[in-house]
Amino acid sequence: MGARLGGILVLGALLAMALQAPAARADDEIVIGAALPITGPFAGSGLQTYQGLQLAEHDINAAGGINGKKIRFQVEDTQASNSVAINAFLKLERQNAPFIFLSSFTVQNLATEPEVRKAKVPVMYAGGGVAIAERKNPYMFRIRANDRLRAAAAAESVISVLKKKKVAIINVQDQYGTAAAEQLKKDLAAAGIAVVAVETHGIRDTDFAPQLLNIKNSGAEAIVAFAYIRDAGLMIKQRRSLGLTNIAFVSVSSVNEDSMLELVTLPDLENIIGVADAVLGQANPNGPRSVQFVKDFIERFKVPPDGFGSVYYDGAMIVAEALKKVGPDREKIREYLAGLKDYQGVTGSFSTAANGDMLHRLSIVEYIPGTKDVRVIKDVFDNK
């Protein structure tokens, strides 16, 4: 009897979950979807993107909302799975969200792209893969620099900043890492720089000693790493443990992300420079706005924002402008975003290129001695 009652209760709970209606939508609010990885191995950047949207929601509503209506960002978790990412997007699309944010992971963006095209809903995404823009989907807008520019900035770091002649590459074994490493090899070859070792690693690998020792034996003078936050942190720690701080290290993407910097100590950062998606605060071209953003972000979430948090904040503010001007109409929002020029956000200047790319600058940075703060050595731009 007890088991039967338990079974009925479980079945009832499952039915209740299955039949649960989407979160109630008040008439006085506009709900924007966001399919982001807030759990799993991608959560490091996913959490920042989520927080960027949360802060934007607060700021937009505090400033009067969208023509009298409040804005709300409804988040669905994509985890680290393409199928979960697609389902998250479809769930938000079925709820008639006029706009949806996608994650910052190329593989998820690529998997979701056909559904975006079918649904004809405008989206912003932050995966850097060049392959996404090559699909020429007019509904997809990238709010982060693409990986071709990232590879170009990494090449520039080696060639004109470090002035090294023998380079090793270590990349995560996925679409992002593989494509970026290939592009970097081409850029370095064009400049006559020898790539003496190419090593790969899996997401969530634990031991990088084999790769780092192979690089040491290759005679490399510099290492360029395309790795996600946790893996980059672990690699940097093990580089020091193996006594390889004499080999310069270029960390692409996560160099100034707080969630990576939390994992390493100051001595681990010796002889490291990096390519940063955004340098926030006073060093940002939009200084005062960026300073205020950093202050508000820290006050609210107790951690500093990184490039993911800032671009999703900017993206949300751009969408809010679009909603104010053209209303919650998917096609009109798409047209507004396609024509965007020189929007000055907390990250930088956004202008939409023909391929949907909106941000066209990366910064090569170094650590200020004795701190984990960075300063800009050089900015690198693409030719939109």
Place this chain on the structure above:
Amino acid sequence: MDAAFQQLMQLLLNGIAVGCIYAIMAISVQLAYETTGVVNFATGQLVMIGAVVGASFALSGRLGVGEIYVMTLASMVAIGLVFAVTVYWPLQSRSISTVVIGTIAVGIFLQNIALIFFGPLPAKGFSPVGDSVLNILGVVVPAHTLFASAATFILIGGLYCLLHYTSIGIQMRAIAQDVEVARLMGIRTTLVLAFTWALTWVFAGIGGLLLAPLWLVDVDVGDSVALKAFAAAIIGGFGSIPGAIVGGLLVGLNETLSAAYISTKYKDVLVFGLMIAFLLFKPRGIFGESVNERG
């Protein structure tokens, strides 16, 4: 020292350190299997809980080195006993597959609980010997690597003595052979099984504490290493404590050496290929015993 030889030494040290972690986890798997017949698929999450609880105590900044270890392991004992009372005993009369599915459910539950309280971001692990690095004849070794390897061998030695030279250990081995006969012989099987589950969790917790400074701490940290621990248990021989050690070291060395000398892309293929080869040609593993030899 010749550079190639130096690299080999470095890799062997790394492989042994990694293998020790796998061995500790494999022993946790073996302990549960030997005494209860249950393959505990929550082992990865048990390790994660040890790492997360230890890191949380360390982050609080209020506890000393010894206190962090003692509090973490006490927490593991408590959670292990709760597991025994709420999952193992209610399900033990059901088929073994039901209990195994129960362990999977526990793993998912623990991961989500950890996510709520610890959050999704990784954190630095805590080491009693700090993050200093030693240079031995050109081979650089983090002090924690030596600590973890030494701790593993001491623990395994301690476990061997417990199982062979103490009353509770002999009772555990008797239960492993036949729980009903052990009960008829006057062994308080409920108490011994509770002790076994607590010990299983303690070993997993120690695995978590030892791996945290090497591989960082997050709620997914146990997932990938749990698969390697199962590979270690299968290669060494399911049900054999010495097998867990040898299996762990073989997996660790295979992973490190194949990544350096063959290909980083295929290192996991080689590890799990070895496991599949054992399943096909020597399914009892290196030290596996047949049932009538158990105990």
